[in-house]
Amino acid sequence: MIRTILLFLVFVVTGTTQVHAQIPPARRDGFVYPQGRRVDPDTILIEAFFDPVCPDSRDAWSPLKKAVEHYGSRVALLLHLLPLPYHDNAYVTSRALHIVNTHNSTATFILLEGFFEHQAMFYNAQTQLLSRPAVVDRIIKLGEATLGNSYQHVLKSGFTDTKSDSATRVSFKYSASRGVYGTPTFYVNGFVLSDAPSDFGGWRKVIDPLVQSHEGEIKDNLVSSI
Numbered sequence: 001m002i003r004t005i006l007l008f009l010v011f012v013v014t015g016t017t018q019v020h021a022q023i024p025p026a027r028r029d030g031f032v033y034p035q036g037r038r039v040d041p042d043t044i045l046i047e048a049f050f051d052p053v054c055p056d057s058r059d060a061w062s063p064l065k066k067a068v069e070h071y072g073s074r075v076a077l078l079l080h081l082l083p084l085p086y087h088d089n090a091y092v093t094s095r096a097l098h099i100v101n102t103h104n105s106t107a108t109f110i111l112l113e114g115f116f117e118h119q120a121m122f123y124n125a126q127t128q129l130l131s132r133p134a135v136v137d138r139i140i141k142l143g144e145a146t147l148g149n150s151y152q153h154v155l156k157s158g159f160t161d162t163k164s165d166s167a168t169r170v171s172f173k174y175s176a177s178r179g180v181y182g183t184p185t186f187y188v189n190g191f192v193l194s195d196a197p198s199d200f201g202g203w204r205k206v207i208d209p210l211v212q213s214h215e216g217e218i219k220d221n222l223v224s225s226i
């Protein structure tokens with residue numbers, strides 16, 4: 001009898017931990033903003049590492065978004081998630097973004113903005129007495145409120161699907177593999193910004209010279225072709 005119970009326990013324990021993040025993943029990590037923006041060799045690529053429940057990521061989003069929109073097709077954003085272990089709900093909110101992204105990649109950023117706007121609902125202190133299902137329920141309600149009723153089903157089924165768990169693990173592993181340990185962290189064309197811009201002016205200081213140096217290259221080509 002005891003053996004049967006033990007075997008059952010072993011089965012339950014291993015059964016619930018059998019999620020593998022396939023490394024390397026079949027698709028590169030990250031959400032492109034705006035949706036559909038092409039990334040070719042001339043595109044200035046900003047990579048941002050965010051945690052959905054990090055106040056500094058929240059504050060960084062609006063100036064970053066404004067900068068990406070300002071430069072149009074010259075700039076693309078690739079957003080990576082780094083769920084920080086000391087934020088109790090970082091992983092589960094990151095997973096919700098992956099779930100929604102599989103369904104509709106535009107919705108990802110709408111939900112991200114929803115998390116930023118209602119971030120306090122997911123802070124450690126505000127959720128310390130809540131069970132995990134209660135937190136997931138809050139996320140589903142927020143998803144419904146920001147994206148529409150159809151997302152109740154999308155999120156509910158997404159949280160029972162191990163694929164979203166794997167994708168979130170891949171995000172964490174990817175960020176860790178880049179040596180990122182805090183959010184927000186920014187890379188531009190593959191190089192880390194040690195002095196992260198905190199406003200739109202800060203982004204212009206970083207990006208303007210890159211856009212101009214590219215224009216200079218175009219002028220040189222004209223001169224050499226004369």
Ligand SMILES: *[C@@H]1O[C@H](CO)[C@@H](O)[C@H](O)[C@H]1NC(C)=O
Nearest residue numbers: 103104105106107108110147
């Ligand atoms: C994706 O979501 C956006 C924002 O909610 C919506 O405008 C768009 O129609 C959706 N696309 C599809 C294919 O459902």
